[in-house]
Amino acid sequence: MSDDVKLNVQSGSGENHPLAKLFMWTDTPGAKKNFIWISVAGLIITAALMVIYPNKHPAPWEVGPMKLIAYGVIGGFAYTFVVLSAKPLFNMLSRPENYYGEGDDHDV
């Protein structure tokens, strides 16, 4: 497969695909800065609406303020834990790429 692939790779900046316009905003500095606020807004809105739609069968830990934000706390904690564990895990488990000596496939 590698032959036809290499033909298709053009280095440098060619033309963008016309539909790429859809996503160009993601590349602006504003988008990067404000992304966090979208998620904060989402969190606040969902927590507020939880007052109207309470959980009918709450888990034992959904008491007090946790009634509103239990899922956010779980999600945020889990995500952070996973990402923060990446560094020690990587240090422990990573080896040079051709460690097993079987050659590396699909490489340019």
Next chain:
Amino acid sequence: MLNFLNLSQAWIAAEAPVAIVVLPLIIGALCALINKERIAWLLVLLTTLICSALSFVILREVMASGTISYGLGGWDPPLGIEYRVDGLNAPVLMLISVIGVICTLYALRSVTAEIEPKKRGPFYGAFMISFAGLLGMVVTGDAFNVFVFLEVSSISTYVLVAMGASRDRRALTAAYNYLILGSIGATFFVIGVGFLYMQTGTLNMADIALALSESGESRVTQVAFAFIVVGLGLKLAMFPLHLWLPGAYAYAPSFVTAFLAATATKAALYLLLRFVFTIFDPTADFIISALTWLLAVLGVIGMFFASFQAIFQTDARRLLAFSSVAQVGYMLLGVGIGTMAGVTAGYVHLLGHAMTKGALFLCLGAMWYQFGVTRISDFKGLGKTMPWTMGAFTVAGISLIGVPGTVGFVSKFALLTAAADKGWWWAVAAIVFTSILALVYIGRMLEAAWLQDRPQVDGVDVATREAPASMLVAMWALAIACVVFGVNATWPLELANDAASVIMGGAG
């Protein structure tokens, strides 16, 4: 007219057990005398065809009306020599003669390539005598006569193996090794028969069995048993008495290898069944312990050792030879289980493995014929250069592994069930594990053949060069048989069941 046909049919059925042995003996002598290659080949083909027809008649007769007995020279047994065919040996007769036909078809081209012109007539002669010997030792009902035919077939086989020398000088050493060990085996066997004669005063198998059951076991019986089992064990390449086999299979002419692999060890295995179960009393303690420890345990050890050895071989024929030793282990395990189901499984494996291994060796021979393939590394790209040959090889190879839909699966499944019924879980585990080993050693060849590119000579791809039609017909006949009996397993299972009931009938 119809009356005559019926009469002649009856006559054929009556005389067939003798004709099937005598005819190839005469033709063998004739071939050696004439020494014209084509004529000899035609005679051999004709003879094997007639023998196949006769063995088919015998098989039908046995299935319809049970045991056939024939007193040689008008002397009725037990005085004279008796030829006796029942459900146990009729299928083996059929197997040997049909494989004989297929190998002869194949021989037309392969003998031309492998044997010096002057020796071709005698070569066919030797083949006929070996063929006759094998049929004789299966058909006879006389213990000493077995020894005679055993030697007849063995001596001609040594000659056949040695004739591989024009292709590879090492055939001479291999034949020599085979000669020494084969003679030891035959000697052990005849010593065992001698002990039996000493005790019972007769050589007729049925008579011996009768006398033994009357007199009960004694030290002499036990010694006779040990000698006979070890002697036959050598002939059928029971681990660790298999040392002659890899050399003999590797350096004999291809068609001889295929024929031997499919028939010679099978005939010896038949004799083992015949002696252990119908002559001795299989319910005796000493036989049960020997079955368990000598046949089953050594069989299983052999399965492992030989499979591992096969994995590490570089020569394709030696690889298949070691695989044969491993497969003999399966059969012995089936026999060693000692139940009806076990013997049936071992017997089916005997029939199935004959087709499978025969096909594999025929394919290898064709590969040597066209491209001089001997090593596994030579298999590179064979799927492209010899697609039909490799196709047959692949079909037979997956049958050897025991993939569902092939005869290999039928027998392995029967064996698994039999071992499970007996409660021998270690044997079940061994069968399963060695099947994976078989996958590895066959897979190595298939991988090289199908997944690697064509080999190149001076930077140019080697062109496709398929084996001659006569060879293709022979190997595909066996490969298709592997699949047909794998899909429609009723027939081999029925035959094996009949055979096992002959054996177990004595045991009650």
Next chain:
Amino acid sequence: MFDLLPHINPAFAIIIAGILCIFSPSHFVRKALMIAAPIIAGIMIFQTYDPNDTLRGQFNFAGIDFTTVRIDRLSMIWGYVFCLAGLINGIFAFHEKCKISDSCALIYTGAGLGAVFAGDLITLFMFWELTAVSSVFLVWRGGPAAYAAGMRYLGWHVLSGVLLLAGAIMYGRYAGNYDFNNIGLDVPGGWIMLLGIGIKAGFPLLHTWIQDAYPKASVTGTVVLATFSTKMAIYALARGYAGTEILIYIGVIMTLFPVFFAVIENDLRKVLAYSLNNQLGFMVVGVGVGSAMALNGVAGQVVVHIIFKSLLFMSMGAVLHRIGTAKASELGGLFRSMPITAIMCLIGAASIAAFPLFAAFVTKSMIIASVFENHNYIVFLLLLFASAGVMEHSGIKVPFFAFFSHDSGRRVKEAPTNMLLAMGIAAAFCLVLAWPFGGYQMLFALMPEPEVAMEYIPYTGNHILTQLQLLFAAMFAFALLKKLGVYPDEKRAQILDIDYLWRKPGLAIAKWSDGMMTRYEAYQTRFVKNTAGKIGTRLYQVFSPAGSFSEDAPSGLAALMTAGILALALFLVYFIR
């Protein structure tokens, strides 16, 4: 003729098409077969489904009762989604000119379908092995680097099959028949079969073949591979082990550990392979719970999972096809040149992360809710934890590093039209099957117990809010960690998994023993020759005058061996009682 149709396993329609492919010289005939065969099989299922007559194609052979076709409500849903996946795969691979891939993909698809419709354990075993044998060629199509991985793949799968067979024989002896119904762990062979199925289902420690082989297979091969084997195993679990409690805990571990590997893995297709393992964990938990609702959830999850997972693999396959690598460290900013693929990938990511209106939202919650109903709060909490993990590796990491992140400067063509079409179909299903007004109801109607399923209402205000809150929190954490600079960059590396044990020390031991065996054999030969020379010169000469050029197995040694065996035989017949 028409009476015969219900007795033929629909799988054969696809398998026969695969065999025809081998012999078809024309590219277009093969592609037509690849697209038509799954449709025909689907129609066969539809035509022959009869709730009063689920067991068909029965015959007795060699004393075993075979039931080659069983189309009931449990197997039917698997059958339909396998056909749909086969169709999508056919379209996705439309451009590829390779006989081996085409025929193996079809045979593999058919084998998977056949296994699902197998009514007895022996038929199951046969199709089970056929999936292994046919699919390994798809791995090998990945090029020379995939060879060893393919071998390991084959080894695992054959082992899985023989374990299944061994267990089936034990079970068959106990039960007196080989019918494939609820098995459980209390019968002989139950554990062995569970182990065999567990290999294919990617149980922890038995999972490595997934991450080993799938990323090394070819672009189209991975998409096909990721669909059938593992889901077939989930079916076998659902059929044979529903309600087996230990599966809950096995499943929970399966949902958790891949999360940590996925976060450090660089090859995005390998990330998806870990993510696949994690998703299988949810299904295994559902089977372990075993209630009607849980099994409905498992069946539904299998359907949507096959669709969105192949969507994700297809999008990464398209990237690999155009760029030549799927390594996160080499990609980035691809939305500029492959925006449609990016949209597809985002739809797949939203589906796997279970955003409302996207596929997994309606099915995964069924499984989690059934755990909650059992008051198994720790498992419930761990599943929520794993859901946040899914958001990390499949919801954010895969699309972010491939299509956004910093621009890698690569400019390529958009994916080929057939790939876009295949992705479009899958994406449409992701949306339709989660659509609140008449969409998910179609899925529910197909589930094993539709009445129970219809009682479950996924779109409640609270469910939407809690799920959104969980996902927003994950996004917030992502943005925050990124801002703080703690989010790890992608680095090229080989990440060790448990297969390290057999790929390094195990292999070393094997090589060492092989070397030692060779040495030992040489030593032994010398030893035998020397000893024979010293103590038995005569014997040796008698049996082997050829001496110097005798082979590795001299007849002298063999003669000694014969004597030894005779001694053993005599010993046995004399003394062993």
